[in-house]
Amino acid sequence: MATQDGGEEVIMETEAKPKGAEALGEDAEKGETESTSHPVAGDATTQDSNISNGDDTDDEREKVDLKIIWNKNKYDLKIPIDNTGAQLKEKIHSLTGLPPAMQKVMYKGLLPEDKTLREIKVTNGAKIMVVGSTMNDVLAVNTPKEVIQQEVKAEEEKKEPLCRQKQHRKVLDKGKPEDIMPSIKGTKERLPTVPLAGMYNKSGGKVRLTFKLEQDQLWIGTKERTEKVPMGSIKHVVSEPIEGHEDYYMIAFQLGPTEASQYWVYWVPAQFVDAIKDTVLGKWQYF
Known part of the structure; x- marks a missing residue:
């Protein structure tokens, strides 16, 4: 029995060693998991960065192509859909030289300056009619x-x-x-x-x-x-x-x-x- 007990003890000790080894293996795996978790975090950062870039892309898509018609001339304009009517007038000024204060912008009626193009439901390819005279024209008339x-x-x-x-x-x-x-x-x-x-x-x-x-x-x-x-x-x-x-x-x-x-x-x-x-x-x- 002693031999058997000793054998059992030997067997137990022998079995204990693999458990220790398993613990070490688990620690090692855990360490590997932790060590590999940092690249994952880096990947997460990359993913966040990609998501941010995706938002920028969405912003790019959130633009509308407009046809500006003034004084028998046509101008192509691409502008963010969340720009206001006042911002649209500034863009028209840069295209035509017509001061915002002298513009009457028409889209399904008089276009409000304080609302965004999205709010007034401006669609892609919409025609924006502009009425107004430049300062030179006004001076000539007056x-x-x-x-x-x-x-x-x-x-x-x-x-x-x-x-x-x-x-x-x-x-x-x-x-x-x-x-x-x-x-x-x-x-x-x-x-x-x-x-x-x-x-x-x-x-x-x-x-x-x-x-x-x-x-x-x-x-x-x-x-x-x-x-x-x-x-x-x-x-x-x-x-x-x-x-x-x-x-x-x-x-x-x-x-x-x-x-x-x-x-x-x-x-x-x-x-x-x-x-x-x-x-x-x-x-x-x-x-």
Whole structure:
């Protein structure tokens, strides 16, 4: 029995050693697990970093492509959908030069400045209409016509008299029309209640002028047709007495932004010239 007990003890001791070995093995495995846990933590960091990058990518996707339409021009704009209407106006300013304060931005109505594009449900590819004028346009519009008239007059004084220029001589050389209205030199009269008739235009055809004050229009009538021109669209009026016939004038109404748009009328009675200018430039004559 002693031998057996001893044997058992030996066996127990022998079995105890593997247990110790197992403990060491467990410790070793635990150590390995702990040692390998650090790279996992590093991986977690990498994953966090990847998640962050993923958010940035989402931000990139959270943009909308817009078509900005202003003054018959189209602009492509990509902008975060969480930008406000005010931020959109700043972007439009950088594209067009149109100050935000002078913009009227339209998307299903007037676009609010304090709401985001997401809140007002702006979709990808949406067309944004912009109405407004640049500072240069505003200054040009607000420049008094009298100032423009003075500048034109100063420029005219530097040039050769209009009635000597070839383009006008071919009309003036036809002579004074027989049915022209009588002129009174050295006097100023209001516009007559009937159209000014019997004059020539640049092509040498007969023309009449009718001032429709109640409609704010100048009617330029020829044998072929009558042009109804809003007086507000006439930029300025050029006039000059006809040499040798100073009791009659040649007058041009500039209908567009350049001199090429001038509509010339010849043999206008001198007494009505100032009244014509005042009427067109806004100083209406009432009767």
